[in-house]
Amino acid sequence: MQTIEQYLPEHPFFAGLGEDVIALVAGCAVNTHFRPGEHLFREGERADTFYVIRHGRISLEVRTPAGPPVVVDSAHADDVVGWSWLVPPYRWLFDARATEETSAIAFDGACLRGKCEADPAIGYALLQRVVRVMSDRLQSARVRLLDLYGVRA
């Protein structure tokens, strides 16, 4: 398996970042593993991490009063999970649960926030990338709200 330093420059999320920035980001990252059923994070908890999934599958879920949680999105290899680490009050809004053996890189969001504040150029570069992830997910959610595959759309 590639090291984090080898993997990050090949990942679309980090494409275009300089070697020094990659090294800085990699300094805030560790490899992690989740067993099926294990949570990456839960709604309401403090959000100080984000993840890049290397292998496996993650369900993004909303708990409901009755019945099992509703799965609102899924994440798979190479997907980026979590942006609440960048947005005050830094709390997770969903549960994220591994549904199969999952390997991921966990980034220390608190560490990265500090570096972003110290160097706005790095902050802007990372923010651009996170905003793209947010935009894709927002677009996905909005279009699915239309229920296009319903009776008439």
Add this chain to the structure above:
Amino acid sequence: MTALTDRDRGAAPVPDPFLPRPFVVRATRQDTRDTHTLELEPVDGEPLGFAAGQFTMMHAFGAGEVPISISGDPARPEVLVHTIRDVGAVTRALVHAQPGTVLGIRGPFGTGWQVSSGRHGDVLFMAGGIGLAPLRPAILEVCAARGDFGQVSLLYGARTPEDILFGEDLLGWAGDHGIDVQVTVDNGQHAWRGRVGLVTQLIDRARFAPASTLALICGPEVMMRYAALALADRGIPKTRLRLSMERNMKCGVGLCGHCQLREFLLCVDGPVLTYDRLEPLMSRVEL
């Protein structure tokens, strides 16, 4: 009385496009909660040749007539296959037709996917909901000549896991024909282990060489609009992006105008049209 010329005597009778041919239902299958597949055979025994992407006007006697895309194998014209979603009185009558029922068929009508123009390149199928049914003949055509095509991908979005069509086909296309089949659903229950999300999110996961890729898209028009935009952004030429459009087809032969989309009469100019021609029309209100 005018005497018949030799030419008149030798001419075969021109089939009346408004006269339904009787077809008998041989088999039915319930695919999902509201979608059924019918296999029909011509009562007169004459096979109904068709091009992948074409549709027929299906007539349930006493109920009415609706346009339905053919979902069968173009290499087997002796069996006419239609996958029908129950959305109204006529389609309800069709999906409840039992083996032995005689239905009327006019057509086939319209333009096809022209899959052969994708030979020697990559092919990307993109389907949403019932839109997989009109693509099925094209996928079968590619499977039958798999060696003539490069990377072939099918990106398919359904409403829920229970709404996924042709489950066995999907497995066979992936397992037996090396097609990269990726499925996502809008709403996933807790037990669903596949993808949850929008079908366009699958594009980044598909492997294709944009300049030589033929992309065939079928689904709700909003979905096709976003899909075509995303695929054009990825570099697929707009002339190689084909979409199957749906309007209120009635006559099937370009006379009545019910299916008009500005300069196009979709029953003859479509349903399959290229994105370079459709792009200016797809965002217009009330077209």
